[in-house]
Amino acid sequence: MSADFRTCPTTGLKVHAQADRLIKANAVVGVVALLIGGIAALLLLLTRWQVVHLLPADWFYRLLTVHGMNMLIFFILFFEMAILYFASAVLLNSRVAAPRLAWFSFWLMVAGALVVEWTMFTGRADVLFTSYVPLRATPWFYLGVILFAVGALLVVAIFFATLIVAKKERTYTGSIPLVTFGAATAAIIAVITLGHGAAIYIPTFLWSLGIGNVDAQIYRLVWWGLGHSSQQINVAAMVAVWYLLGALTVGSVVINEKISRIAFTLYVLFISMAAAHHLLVDPGLPPTWKVWNTSYAMYLAVLASMIHGFTVPAGIELGQRLRGYTKGLFEWLRRAPWGDPGFSALIFSIIIFGFVGGITGVTFGTEQINIIAHNTLRVPGHFHATVVAGTTLAFMGLTYYVIPLIFRKKVAFWPLARIQPYLFAAGMLIFSVAMTFAGTFGVPRRHYDISFAQAPFDFQFSPAVDLVMTAMAIGGLLAITGGAIYIAITVWSVFFGKPLEAEVKA
Amino acid sequence: MAKEGLPPGIVNPPRPLPEKAGESPEEHRTPGTLVLVLVFLAAFVVYYFVNWKLLSFVWRVG
Ligand code: HEM
Ligand SMILES: [Cu+2]
Numbered sequence: 001m002s003a004d005f006r007t008c009p010t011t012g013l014k015v016h017a018q019a020d021r022l023i024k025a026n027a028v029v030g031v032v033a034l035l036i037g038g039i040a041a042l043l044l045l046l047t048r049w050q051v052v053h054l055l056p057a058d059w060f061y062r063l064l065t066v067h068g069m070n071m072l073i074f075f076i077l078f079f080e081m082a083i084l085y086f087a088s089a090v091l092l093n094s095r096v097a098a099p100r101l102a103w104f105s106f107w108l109m110v111a112g113a114l115v116v117e118w119t120m121f122t123g124r125a126d127v128l129f130t131s132y133v134p135l136r137a138t139p140w141f142y143l144g145v146i147l148f149a150v151g152a153l154l155v156v157a158i159f160f161a162t163l164i165v166a167k168k169e170r171t172y173t174g175s176i177p178l179v180t181f182g183a184a185t186a187a188i189i190a191v192i193t194l195g196h197g198a199a200i201y202i203p204t205f206l207w208s209l210g211i212g213n214v215d216a217q218i219y220r221l222v223w224w225g226l227g228h229s230s231q232q233i234n235v236a237a238m239v240a241v242w243y244l245l246g247a248l249t250v251g252s253v254v255i256n257e258k259i260s261r262i263a264f265t266l267y268v269l270f271i272s273m274a275a276a277h278h279l280l281v282d283p284g285l286p287p288t289w290k291v292w293n294t295s296y297a298m299y300l301a302v303l304a305s306m307i308h309g310f311t312v313p314a315g316i317e318l319g320q321r322l323r324g325y326t327k328g329l330f331e332w333l334r335r336a337p338w339g340d341p342g343f344s345a346l347i348f349s350i351i352i353f354g355f356v357g358g359i360t361g362v363t364f365g366t367e368q369i370n371i372i373a374h375n376t377l378r379v380p381g382h383f384h385a386t387v388v389a390g391t392t393l394a395f396m397g398l399t400y401y402v403i404p405l406i407f408r409k410k411v412a413f414w415p416l417a418r419i420q421p422y423l424f425a426a427g428m429l430i431f432s433v434a435m436t437f438a439g440t441f442g443v444p445r446r447h448y449d450i451s452f453a454q455a456p457f458d459f460q461f462s463p464a465v466d467l468v469m470t471a472m473a474i475g476g477l478l479a480i481t482g483g484a485i486y487i488a489i490t491v492w493s494v495f496f497g498k499p500l501e502a503e504v505k506a
Numbered sequence: 507m508a509k510e511g512l513p514p515g516i517v518n519p520p521r522p523l524p525e526k527a528g529e530s531p532e533e534h535r536t537p538g539t540l541v542l543v544l545v546f547l548a549a550f551v552v553y554y555f556v557n558w559k560l561l562s563f564v565w566r567v568g
Contacts, residue, residue: 010516251520310543314536322523322533329538340514354546359553369557372564400513410511498511
């Protein structure tokens with residue numbers, strides 16, 4: 001048994017060989033999805049930038065589907081599977097509960113993803129990642145999604161089984177670490193999410209085969225139970241990564257363990273109802289239902305993020321102050337390791353997630369205000385600040401630690417790695433703020449041609465729109481550069497990087 | 507040179523906290539974070555208000 005473990009020379013953690021391999025496999029596939037989604041992002045950006053207007057209409061919507069699925073589903077979820085193995089087996093010094101099943105689920109997810117890629121690229125599923133009924137894709141598309149989801153659900157089950165194994169085999173003492181607790185809340189939410197997923201994708205799959213019917217309003221209602229909850233998985237996972245990066249980079253302290261745990265629990269309790277903010281202009285639902293769900297229920301989930309948004313920086317500040325950086329208000333921040341991509345990514349992730357993503361999100365979630373924000377570019381502006389500058393950037397920062405700690409490799413192109421979070425964060429900040437402005441002028445999201453060239457009516461946006469769309473393009477290009485550097489660094493380090501052991505012996 | 511390619515948090519991990527660190531409540535102040543949080547709340551209020559204002563332009567009452 002013990003031969004299956006190695007002891008990490010840096011952290012002293014015992015790492016199970018299977019956990020090691022599973023983390024690597026999931027992370028690598030995640031980065032491949034990021035690459036596909038990133039290429040699509042470039043082409044979409046150059047199309048929405050009206051000056052270039054690159055793609056023809058059909059390929060715009062096809063690649064918009066490709067981008068949504070690869071980024072929001074495949075990249076994020078494969079990465080989160082890696083995080084689940086890390087937060088259970090590695091952090092608790094345990095073995096993975098059912099390694100064979102774990103590999104089976106991995107391959108199931110890969111197979112599901114490949115089927116979906118095939119349907120999208122061959123034009124059999126131009127339905128965008130929301131696949132709103134009555135848009136109809138080939139049955140294979142829904143089947144691929146279902147296979148992928150079943151695989152993910154199995155990984156979540158293995159995560160919980162690993163927690164039980166670790167407890168039974170007493171691989172750790174005391175209560176589980178906060179990072180593991182955060183990952184566990186993400187996993188619980190994943191179960192809720194995948195429950196909604198089954199409830200909607202199975203009937204829709206049957207409908208695509210010509211069996212039964214799916215009501216458009218019911219579809220939206222249940223689908224967003226999946227769509228919104230899955231975003232809460234990303235938030236919970238991101239916050240867990242915040243705590244982890246804070247500890248790794250500056251030795252931040254957990255100010256109050258109980259409060260942080262309560263905040264994680266709030267996510268579990270209030271997510272499903274908060275999904276109503278996606279349905280605020282839907283005609284089929286009553287205003288009382290909308291108002292109730294998006295006020296009290298949503299604000300309690302928001303409260304949780306605000307608590308973390310306070311405790312994480314406060315933990316960093318306290319950690320730094322206790323180490324002697326006590327001058328003035330901000331010495332702790334000024335003297336922090338800004339050249340550590342793990343640290344800079346952490347700080348930018350917190351700031352852009354909170355200031356841009358959080359504030360816009362809560363505002364649009366207000367029933368009345370939603371009417372002027374719905375389906376405009378303000379919406380992608382909001383979620384590129386949350387799931388891209390927030391979650392993705394945090395995952396990128398974590399990668400710079402995963403490469404040496406799990407892959408046992410040096411991070412390639414180190415000088416580039418140091419500036420990568422700056423490029424990506426600056427780019428994403430400009431991109432999402434510009435999108436938000438464009439949306440405020442009424443520019444629609446998911447729209448191929450805002451010059452309305454062949455439309456029977458004539459419509460002109462405010463001339464300011466040209467300016468903000470250009471800013472959006474510049475920000476997007478900057479972020480894509482940062483993203484490309486990230487992919488180059490990870491792929492190179494993992495496959496051709498200098499192994500660490502040699503360095504240690506030397 | 508040896509440090510090239512490894513994050514500072516690994517090469518040069520954060521110093522362990524001093525023995526009695528954080529024991530007195532005096533040491534538990536985080537004024538910097540408080541300032542950041544207040545800036546956040548102010549930004550929130552402004553953005554929220556501006557949006558109601560924008561709404562009032564398109565959705566006139568009376
Ligand atoms: C590298 C930087 C990125 C750029 C430049 C970029 C650009 C874009 C553009 C131009 C759109 C189309 C907006 C519209 O016309 O409505 C879009 C949509 C979207 N992006 Fe990104 N993106 C990036 C990264 C990401 C990442 C990392 C994620 C997720 C983790 C993501 C998730 C999405 C989603 C979910 C949509 C909506 C798709 C839809 O409406 O069906 N993006 N992005
Ligand atoms: Cu949502």
